[in-house]
Every structure is written in C-alpha cells, then in structure tokens.
Amino acid sequence: MVIPVYTQIVESIREKIDSGTLKPGDAIESENSLCREFGASRMTIRKGLAILARDGYIYSIPGKGNFVKKPDLTKYTVYYDEMSNSINSVDKTRLLEVNIIMPDEKLADSLQISIRKNVIVIKRIFYTDGDPVAYDVKYLLYHRGMPIVEKEIQHATFSEMLSKATPIFALKKELVIYAQIPNEEIKHRLNIYNELPLLVVEQKLFSKENKPMGLGITYFRGDYIKLLGTSH
C-alpha cells in the first residue's frame, strides 16, 4: 500500500483547512517551502495543490501565492432523470401525441425561434406499477435524423431524443424546479381526485453554441417524486 507523496500533501493541507487551522483567505506556505518540508520536487507539490484547487479548497494568485478559498455553501449536485428518481422509477410509458405545431409566442421566445418555425410536440404519460405518475411534454426543434417514429420516441429520455441530432457530449442543460396545483386536464390524466400538488421540472437543452434545442416539462404527482442533492 503506497500512498503517493502528492496525496500526503493534499491530506496535510486539507486537514489544516478542515480543522480551522487555516482559514479562508489565509496564505499557504510557498511551493518552494513545501518542497523543502516534504522533501519533494516542485512538480509533485504542484500536483497536490492542483487537487486541492480542483476540490475548491484553495486558489492561487500568480506572483503572490496560494490561498485558502471561502467555500461555496450554496452549491449542490442533483441527479435528475425524468424516468427515475429516488422514490420512484418509471416502468411504462404511454404516448399521447406526436405533432408538428407552430409555437405560440411564449414557446418561440423560450426556444429563441420565429413563431413561423415548426416544432415537434411529444406528450406522454409515465407509469409506475400501473399508476400514472407524471405527465410529460417535450418541444423539439426539428433536425435531420431526429426520431419521429413512435417506437423510438415512446421510451426515450430527453437527451436520448436529441442524441441523434447532436453528440450528447456537446449538450448543455438547464433545469427549473417548482411546485404547482394541477389543472383539470392533468388531474384527469394523473388520476388525481383529492388535493395533491405537482412537482414540475422544466428541462431545456442547448447546443454547444448555446442555441436552445428543446424544452421539456414534466409534471410529477407530488407523492411520487423527491429530488435529492448533495454538497461536496
């Protein structure tokens, strides 16, 4: 069991930061000083510092030194997949509608296109154990190679629908999460008879050039979804 020297450097400095010995804004001793302290070459020291910087512990100012960073207390990582979340996983989908429409002003604005441009609409219901748990609407700009065959659309995730038009690596995405009272149509589609809110998740996909490629809105029954986040 060999522990690389740079890992020892990382642990040594991280311990000082976690324990409060080094506070945000404090300077870390210079790289040459660390070289002497750890008996290591400068490249090895710098590898350790690079890891601390990557993890948000420190930052550097050329010509001045390395410093302890103020942690971002508001940053969380959320894993969101419309087809599966922490308390529920979709096992069946029903395709309600696939259509070509002219967008209204709000949609055209959201997708940054003219209201005369065609947009594909896909409406689906997601089921778990036979119960409808979400109503899903997607708006896609048409691109060559896009799946418009029902079989391909029915079980696809948003990213998957666009993966044939754009390499998925190049996709940037945005989420908007909010709570809403269901309207009569959604109550009917999701078998909601009593007071039950919706958790709505809007997903917008962008090309590498930051052009909107599609908008997806998923209306989850409030009792079938929880989103989880973690810091780190």
Added chain:
Amino acid sequence: MVIPVYTQIVESIREKIDSGTLKPGDAIESENSLCREFGASRMTIRKGLAILARDGYIYSIPGKGNFVKKPDLTKYTVYYDEMSNSINSVDKTRLLEVNIIMPDEKLADSLQISIRKNVIVIKRIFYTDGDPVAYDVKYLLYHRGMPIVEKEIQHATFSEMLSKATPIFALKKELVIYAQIPNEEIKHRLNIYNELPLLVVEQKLFSKENKPMGLGITYFRGDYIKLLGTSH
C-alpha cells in the same frame, strides 16, 4: 497571448469528442504517441489529459490507455440558499420560537440520536416586501458556542448557525426537494387563502465524520420560489 501547450491538447481532444469523431468507449492514442504528435514532453501531455479527466471527458485504465467517458446526462448543479433564490430574496425574518425539546422518534432517527437527547428548535417566517414567503424550522444538536441569542439566530442561514460549532469547510450537506399541500397552520402563517402548493426543501448538515448536526425544513409558498440547475 500565449496558449499553453496543454490547452491546445485539451482543445484538440475535446473537439474530437464534442464533434463525435471520438465516441464513448473509444481509446485515445497513447501518451507517448501524443508526445510525438504535439512535440511535447509526457508531463505536458498528462496535464492536458488530467484536465479532460477532471471535466468528465475521459478516464484512464493503468496499463491499457485513456478512453472517452460516457457523459453523465443526469448530473446538475443547483445553488440553493434558503434566504435567496432566483425569483425572490428574503428581506425580513421573524423569529417565532426558540426552544429546547426532546425529539420524537422520527426526528431522533433522522438526526441519529437518542430520544433523550436535547435538540434546539428554531421556527421562523421569511418575508419579502412585507409578505410572508416561507416558514422555516430548524433542529440543531446543541454544541458549545452555538448561538442561542435571538439576535444571532434571527437572520442566520443554516450553515451560519453551525459555523461556530464546526469549521464550515468540514460540513457535508444533503437536500431533499418536494411539493406539498400546506396544512392549516402553514396556510395561516403564510397568508394562503386559495389553492397554493408549497415547495419544501429539507436540508441536513453533517460533520466531517458524517454525523448529522442539524435538520432544516423550509416551506416556501409555491409562487415565491423556483430552483435552477445547470449541467457542467
């Protein structure tokens, strides 16, 4: 304007991945081969590859090579601060209650403590422009140095309440996000007279040793909050 060699390596390989020339699972040419191609030393090549790995583009298998990674399409970054979000910012708070209680079974379980251990409860209302927008409850394990002076508690964020007990760097945090119908007490506290759902955000804070330090539950009026997430 000098572009470092490792940046050129990063851009060259990233372009191949973004454009689909290199697909997930594909091997990247060996480091020695890249050395010849870019006329650079191996350490420089490896610095470029380290950046691509940090950004989730590639991974390496010792003895085999570097490979293109399948992107995690479900990962988002969310910035959450109970006092300010994308459509609203709290400008006034009212402290309803500060108390020492014995936790019920559910709370004791959540905080991983005995039901005979004391817990601090803090209940507050958050206001924006004079209107109540959120009902906030926090449960904290008592620690020496913890603020129990009203003045210190009233406007504090969850992390701030614990920052005197633990260096904030060492805190790990979890979020749970869901939609809920308000009960009569919350309707009354938040001036809700018609049908309006709550967006509920639970926040749990852990020490470096993964021991729960506190649980916070914030009930937002559905019309006063949207959470935003972004990929990358």
Added chain:
DNA sequence: CAGTGGTCTAGACCACAGC
C-alpha cells in the same frame, strides 16, 4: 516480453507581486 499509464525528479525560463 513490449507497451501502457502513474509517480517523481531536478532542473529551466517566464510573467508577475512587491519592495
């Protein structure tokens, strides 16, 4: 066995801070 990535060194030159 040869080829791969992982670690590490002991130098070098540069741009920049601050005195």
Added chain:
DNA sequence: CTGTGGTCTAGACCACTGC
C-alpha cells in the same frame, strides 16, 4: 531586485496489461 506561481522538459522507475 527577489520571491512567487505557471509552464515545460527529458529523463527515470514502477505496476499493470496483453501477447
């Protein structure tokens, strides 16, 4: 001017993979 971090080199040895 000295000291700092940023970049880069040309080697080295290691453990591992696959033939």
